[in-house]
Ligand SMILES: Nc1ncnc2c1ncn2[C@@H]1O[C@H](COP(=O)(O)OP(=O)(O)OP(=O)(O)O)[C@@H](O)[C@H]1O
């Protein structure tokens with residue numbers, strides 16, 4: 441069980457994380473959603489000991505805060521970093537063997553290797569291939585495989601789907617489910633909100649270094665405010681968020697600009713339905729320009745001399 445409490449990370453004057461608390465239990469997938477610069481990577485790095493943080497980080501009851509990264513790996517926590525971080529000049533087999541360097545993983549190295557190769561069958565076919573010559577998706581398999589070779593109880597992944605084709609993304613998320621089902625707790629940072637919420641058990645919403653929402657993944661995926669902020673506004677932005685879910689304070693700021701009923705029709709090539717048109721007979725909003733109306737455009741087109 442990973443328990444993070446009031447974790448803060450500061451870069452000079454910039455507070456990248458402002459007291460983040462979360463938990464990840466064995467056998468569950470927890471996803472962190474957040475915009476660029478929200479602090480997702482800083483969070484994972486601070487947990488993994490790669491960034492200095494203030495606050496409490498406990499793994500299976502023992503504090504790992506302030507430990508050097510290799511001791512955190514020994515304790516049972518592995519990170520697949522943003523950009524994968526594999527050794528490009530080494531073969532697949534050598535990369536995987538390096539993952540088993542931790543004392544905790546040495547006894548069960550062969551069993552772990554079998555498990556990894558069972559999960560990523562392509563790696564067994566390519567065990568002698570130099571890692572940098574592999575495709576992006578295959579390199580991601582090497583990175584996850586190497587992390588699993590350390591026999592972690594908690595696996596953290598920083599945007600593993602970045603740059604992968606839709607097909608490989610689907611395969612990746614399916615593999616993460618299999619890893620979860622083997623009893624490993626997965627802390628997943630993703631911008632692919634739709635697919636990650638679909639496989640996750642719980643989710644946290646991170647904004648400007650703070651957790652602004654959390655809950656069961658299925659519930660968050662249905663929340664209109666979350667949909668508007670992270671899922672392309674599928675359910676529309678006007679509906680209120682589910683009562684039991686804290687509304688992301690940032691939702692309106694992060695929402696893609698949606699044309700309101702007032703601004704939609706003058707910009708649309710189509711005439712509005714009558715009801716909307718009637719609303720438009722009301723006073724024009726500030727800044728309204730008749731040149732933006734389709735009627736005006738059509739009249740200009742017909743007035744333009746043909747060449
Ligand atoms: N080493 C650093 N020195 C100074 N500022 C940093 C450093 N690393 C990150 N930051 C800043 O901290 C904030 C959070 O960065 P972080 O990389 O954690 O965000 P992120 O959520 O992972 O973003 P992205 O989705 O783009 O990967 C950003 O404003 C970033 O500029």
Ligand SMILES: [Mg+2]
Pocket residue numbers: 480481482522598
């Ligand atoms: Mg990042």
